[in-house]
Amino acid sequence: MSTEAPKAVREQVEKFRVTFDELRDEIHKLIVGQNDVVEGVLTALFAGGHVLLEGVPGIGKTMLVKTLGDAMHLSKSRVQFTPDLMPADIVGTMVLDEGVGGARAIRFQPGPIHAHVVLADEINRATPKTQSALLEAMQERQVTVAGETRKLPDPFIVLATQNPVEHEGTYPLPEAQLDRFLFKLLVGYPKEHEYETILARTTGRDLPDIHAVTSAEQVAAMRGLVRDVPVPDHARETAVRLVMATQPGSPYATERVSRYVMLGSSPRGAQALILAGKVHALRDGRYSVAADDVLQYAHASLRHRMLLNFEGLGDGVTTDDLISEILETAAAPAR
C-alpha cells in the first residue's frame, strides 16, 4: 500500500478541518450563538446543498448570509419574496440597452440569483410560479432565459427563510419543492447570556471586521473532497434504514410513524444523510463515514421530508418527535 497518496489526502483532510473551524469562528464574530444553525449552514455549503431556515424575523438570518459571503469572499444577494414577484425578477431578463453611440441592443440583465450566496427571504410569500423558478435554478444550477442557458456561479447556495407563524397570504412550499433543500434548520431565539454580546456588538459604532478565510475556488475543492469520502456498508445501511423508518408501512417504521405520517422521506433524504455524514467525518478528521455521522443531521435532513396526516396534526405530533423516536428504536445499526 502506497503511503504517498494517503499522506496527501491526510493533509487535505486536515486542511478541510482547519478551514471549517476558521470559517465557523469567523462567522461567530458577528453571529452570537446559533451554533447548530451556523454549523448546519456550513455543512450544507460543503455538501453542495441548500438550506431552508425557519425562524421569526430579527434573529440574524440576513446577517448570517452576509457574514458567510464575507468570510468566504463570495458574492451575495438578497431577494425579498412578495406575491407580485415574477420569475424574471429572480433569474434575470433581456432588456433593451442603448449604447454610447446610440446603438440599441438587447442584452441580458442578470437577476439576483446570479450570486454565490443567495438569501431568499420569506420564500413562501411568492407565488408557486416564482418559487418553482427559484427551485429549478437550485436543482439545475443554471437558468435559461430567452433560449440561452447560463450557468450559475460555483459554489452556489440558497438560504431560504420562512416565517413559522404567519401563514396568511402565503403559498406553502409543496413537498416536491421542500425535498430539494438539503436541510431545514430551525432558528430560535438567542439565549439569555447571548443577549449581552448581541447588544454590545450591534448597538455600538463599529462592527467586527470579517476577513475572508477562504475563496470560491477553495470551497469548490473542498466540495470535491467531500464527494470522495468512502462510505462503509454499515453507514449506508443506517441511512437507508433511517429513511425507510420514516415511511409508513415499511418494516422499520414505528407504530407512531405508521399512524401519524402520510408521506415519508424520499431517497433524497438518504442522499442528504450521507453527504452530511461525509462532511461531519471530515470535520472530525476521519477518512470514512461512521454510522453516528449519518445520524448527526437526521433531524435537519428529514424533518421537512415527512408529511403528517390529519390525525398527526390533530394530536400535535411533530416530525422532530417522530425522528427522535426513530433514532432511538429503528435506526440503530446492526451490531
Next chain:
Amino acid sequence: MNLNQARDELEDRLTPAGEGLARQRRADALRAGLGHGAQTLPRLAGVLAIAFIGVSYALGSAPVNPWALPGLLLVAPFASALAFWWDARRRGVDSRTAALAFDEHHHTKDRVSAALDLAERPSSTGSDRAAALARAAIEDGLDTARRLDAHVATAPRTVAVRVAPLLLGIVIACVPAVLLRGIGGPRPDGDDGDRPSVALRARDAEPDAEAPADEPNANDAVARRPGADSARRPTATERADETAERPRGERSSEPPRTRRGTGAGAAGGAAPPAEQQLSPSAAESSSAARGDARSGSAGGGGSQGASQSENEPQPEPTREPRRPSRPRPGARPGETQKGDPQQSAGAPSGPSSGGGQMTAVANERAGIDRGSERDDDTDTDDEQVEDEEEESEQRGGVMPSTRDRMQPPSRELSISGNGPPGDGRGGPTPPKKSRGTASLVLGIRLPDQVRGQPNPGTAKTTIEQVPPVPRDAAAHPTTPAPSDGPSPNVQSGVPAHAELERTVLRYHELLKDTNDG
C-alpha cells in the same frame, strides 16, 4: 501492505473480540431462553392441562399421576434455554459484527469496522483521491486496532425471568390433579366407576334411547353419568352453592331439577307427536326449519323453545324476512328469486324447536341472506345501476356511469358564489374556486383612504347614465382632408434652415479632421 494483508491482520486482531462476543451472546441466549420459557409457561400449562384432562376422560383414568405435571412443566424453560443457546452457537459471530462491537466498546467511531469493510471491497472504482481516502481509512483502522485491547467486554443482556408466570404455570398444571381427584389412577379391573362412558354419550345423543317420558330435561340426559343415581343427591342448598361456584359452561351440564317441561327439545324425543298432528307439508317445513336455524342450539334453548311452543304462541321472529324485491320486467309472475324456496316453505327464523344440528337445506347462503338486512333504497339503487349498465351495453359498449358526476365549480371571477353546488341547471352560481391574488381584486370592498378625510373609507363606484343630447351639426364646420400627396408630418413641416445645415457640415468635417489627425 496491500488490502489482503490489511484485511487478514484486522481479522486476526478481531478474533479475540469475536470469541468474547460469541461467548457473551451464548450466555445472553441462555438467559433469554429461560425468560422465554418462563413467559410461555402459563400457556403451555393450560394446553397440557386440557390435554391431560381430555386424555384422562377418554381413557377413563389418568395416564400418569397428575401431580407429575408441574414437574414435567418445569422442563420447558430449560428446553427453551437450550434451544436458544444452540441457535446462538450455530450462528456464531462474523468479523464484521466483531468489528462493530469493538468500535462500540472503544468508542472509536466505526474506524475499525470501516477499515475492515473497505479492505474487503474490490479495488475502488472511484477517483484516485477516493482510493487514497479508503487506504487512509484502512490504515487508520489498523492503527486503532493495534493500539487498543482487542478484548471486547460488552454488557450482558439483562433478561428478567419473572416469577409470576412461573407460579401461574405451576398452578395451572396443578388443576388436573385437583379435577381428577375423584377419578384416581388407572384401574386394572376395567371398572367404569365414575368415568364417562363414550357409549352412553352416544346413547344420549339418540333421542329415543332410554329417555323416559318424564325426563326432566334434555340436558339431564346429556349430563347423566352412570352411577349418578347411586351417588348421594345434594341438598338444595348444596346445589345452589355448586351452581354459583361453577363456571357458566359447567352449569349447562347440571340438570335443572326444579323445572319439569315436556322435554320436546330432548333430542326431539317429544317432537314427533307434535309433528304428526300437522299436515305433511307443515311437518316438512318444520323439519326444514329445525335444520336450517343453525343459531338455535340443540340444547336448553331448543328445549325451552319447544316447551313454550305447546302452551304459548310462537314468538315473533327477531328479524323480519327480506322483502321481496321488485320483479324484473322479464320475469314471470310466479317465478321466485334465489333463497325464496326456504321462505316459501314457511321456515321461521327463530330458534329451532328441535335439536337438529345438520342443515336440512344445502344452500347455506339462505341463512346469510335472511340475516342481512337491506332496505328498499339499496335494492332500488342496485336495480338502477343494473338498468344503466344494460342501457350502456345496448348502446354498443360499457359507458362510464354519469350518475354521480357533478358540474365542476366555476373559476369565473365575479361577484357571486354563495349558492349551492352547481348542477348545471342555472340558478345561483356555485362557490367560486378561484385562487391567487386575482380573487381578491374583484367583488371585495377594500379599505381606502378618502381624499380630504383623515379616516379610511371604502372604495365606491358610481355609475351614472348620461342620455345623448342632440346638438346642431352646422355649428361645428369640418375641414376635408387632402386627397393626394404625402400627409404632412412634423419633420416635413419644419423648413430646413440653410445656416444650420452649413454648421452641421462644418462640425462633421472638423470632427473628421480631428480623428484623422
